[in-house]
Amino acid sequence: MMLRWGKEHDESSEEMEVIGFKVLGSDGEGVIKPNNNNKRLVIRSSRIKVWMARAITTVLIWTSVVQIMAIGEFWAPRFLKGMPYHHCFNHHHPSDSVQNPFVLPHKNHRAIVLPPKRIYKNNGYLMVSCNGGLNQMRAAICDMVAIARHLNATLIVPELDKTSFWADPSEFQDIFDVDNFIASLRDEVRILKELPPRLKRRVKLGLFHSLPPVSWSGISYYEKQILPLLRKHKVVLLNRTDARLANNRLPPEIQRLRCRVNFQALRFTSQIEELGKRIVSILRARGPFLVLHLRYEMDMLAFSGCTHGCDSKEVEELTTMRYAYPWWKEKVINSVLKRQDGLCPLTPEEIALILTALGIDQSIQVYIAAGEIYGGRRRMQNLLSAFPNVVRKETLLEPSDLMHFQNHSSQMAALDYLVSLESDIFIPTYDGNMAKVVEGHRRFLGFKKTIQLDRKILVRLIDQYSNGSLSWDEFSAVVKKVHANRTGSHKRRVVIPERPKEEDYFYSNPQECLQLQDELPLMRST
Numbered sequence: 001m002m003l004r005w006g007k008e009h010d011e012s013s014e015e016m017e018v019i020g021f022k023v024l025g026s027d028g029e030g031v032i033k034p035n036n037n038n039k040r041l042v043i044r045s046s047r048i049k050v051w052m053a054r055a056i057t058t059v060l061i062w063t064s065v066v067q068i069m070a071i072g073e074f075w076a077p078r079f080l081k082g083m084p085y086h087h088c089f090n091h092h093h094p095s096d097s098v099q100n101p102f103v104l105p106h107k108n109h110r111a112i113v114l115p116p117k118r119i120y121k122n123n124g125y126l127m128v129s130c131n132g133g134l135n136q137m138r139a140a141i142c143d144m145v146a147i148a149r150h151l152n153a154t155l156i157v158p159e160l161d162k163t164s165f166w167a168d169p170s171e172f173q174d175i176f177d178v179d180n181f182i183a184s185l186r187d188e189v190r191i192l193k194e195l196p197p198r199l200k201r202r203v204k205l206g207l208f209h210s211l212p213p214v215s216w217s218g219i220s221y222y223e224k225q226i227l228p229l230l231r232k233h234k235v236v237l238l239n240r241t242d243a244r245l246a247n248n249r250l251p252p253e254i255q256r257l258r259c260r261v262n263f264q265a266l267r268f269t270s271q272i273e274e275l276g277k278r279i280v281s282i283l284r285a286r287g288p289f290l291v292l293h294l295r296y297e298m299d300m301l302a303f304s305g306c307t308h309g310c311d312s313k314e315v316e317e318l319t320t321m322r323y324a325y326p327w328w329k330e331k332v333i334n335s336v337l338k339r340q341d342g343l344c345p346l347t348p349e350e351i352a353l354i355l356t357a358l359g360i361d362q363s364i365q366v367y368i369a370a371g372e373i374y375g376g377r378r379r380m381q382n383l384l385s386a387f388p389n390v391v392r393k394e395t396l397l398e399p400s401d402l403m404h405f406q407n408h409s410s411q412m413a414a415l416d417y418l419v420s421l422e423s424d425i426f427i428p429t430y431d432g433n434m435a436k437v438v439e440g441h442r443r444f445l446g447f448k449k450t451i452q453l454d455r456k457i458l459v460r461l462i463d464q465y466s467n468g469s470l471s472w473d474e475f476s477a478v479v480k481k482v483h484a485n486r487t488g489s490h491k492r493r494v495v496i497p498e499r500p501k502e503e504d505y506f507y508s509n510p511q512e513c514l515q516l517q518d519e520l521p522l523m524r525s526t
Helices: 036-074 134-150 178-184 197-204 219-233 252-265 270-286 298-304 312-324 335-340 348-357 376-386 399-405 409-422 433-444 455-466 472-482
Strands: 003-005 015-018 021-024 031-034 103-106 110-113 125-128 154-156 190-192 209-211 235-238 289-293 365-368 425-428
Touching: 125 134, 134 154, 134 219, 134 252, 134 409, 134 433, 178 190, 178 252, 197 235, 209 219, 219 235, 252 433, 270 289, 270 365, 270 399, 270 409, 289 409, 289 433, 298 312, 335 455, 348 376, 348 455, 348 472, 399 409, 409 433, 425 433, 455 472
Parallel strands: 125 154, 125 235, 154 190, 209 235, 289 365, 289 425
Antiparallel strands: 003 015, 015 021, 021 031, 103 110
């Protein structure tokens, strides 16, 4: 028992106080004498001991609970690992989310089964600034997730392009379901909506490294060049993302992760998905429909320098626009030669001939997945005459339905993307980013029919038919023959190591993932 000297202690009267008692030692008898003034101290001390015991017990219990939950998350139930990851995930009763920590509540009373978190040592924070239109950015996001995962970095939700021709102010969360993006990939890579506060302050002071990665780079480039920068600076910004990862010669787990991000994690917001479903429902109620990605908008023509069918005033207008954008590097363009090489988008007049020659039913609905067609109704007249059931989202919906999407070209493109996936036939008139990404997605969904037009052959055939060298029957027969095996069926990507820009694009034919579409859990990297 602890002893302390009493307040009245002096040399003549050696008095020691034991808690609650006084010990008198002056007469040598060692009498223990009760101290009434200290009775309260005994009671108070007992209460403190009880309180401390309860507090310690509570702390121990909560520590145990946290440890058990952490172990449970690390050793996730086997059924979670074996559960198929369809691109809309599996849905369970909302009450499951209360009992199961791996179920994330979702809008519309849906619940998403979450994979267990991947635990790894963080090598730094990777920021990404995407450039281009919706589908160029979509592919770039898939690449950046795969790179961040391979480098054991923490990815910050990518920033979308707001300075391109379209000047769309949309943020990531305005187009994609950001919570699903983060949660569905948590067993691969840690993704944050923003930098931690300390690092945000560093970035504001310019204490980070920024660079554009080399185009078509293999994974070794990122290991040797980007990883050391991450470790040194802690924060690295990749300020351009278009085609910065190679199509081929990558580890299979990288390719599978690119697919998983594209087909599962990058889900559009519920507002976009619901309106997309409404458009599809309206079209389905009227019968079969074909989606024509008619890439004949002003920006495409100005950028490409393709002016076939345009008058002199339009040619001048398109040329002026091309010179107005300094990041469009090619300025002097021979439109005739470019068209002969198959590098121009087909015109509305040309596509009217081609659809007819292919034997497309003229009563089918033709949904135009595009912005405003350059030249307006004058350029669309031949197509409208051949296929009277031409529709657009603007003609299928009320103006109020699209009010939220006005001046947001990427959100409008997202609606067209969803309709394109569901169409009976998809036909792009130019092999831009949307054409390629939709083609690959339709392959993944079961090799849905996508007619890949051979523009180089077609323009020659059209010119021969126009000048009378070919009869209609001859023209139609050759067009059908040329495209008999260009319908989005299974094939291997063309690989050209020394010219990656000319080889088949990964996202148009993600062959590493197509055989796994019925076994999606295998898409996880190891």
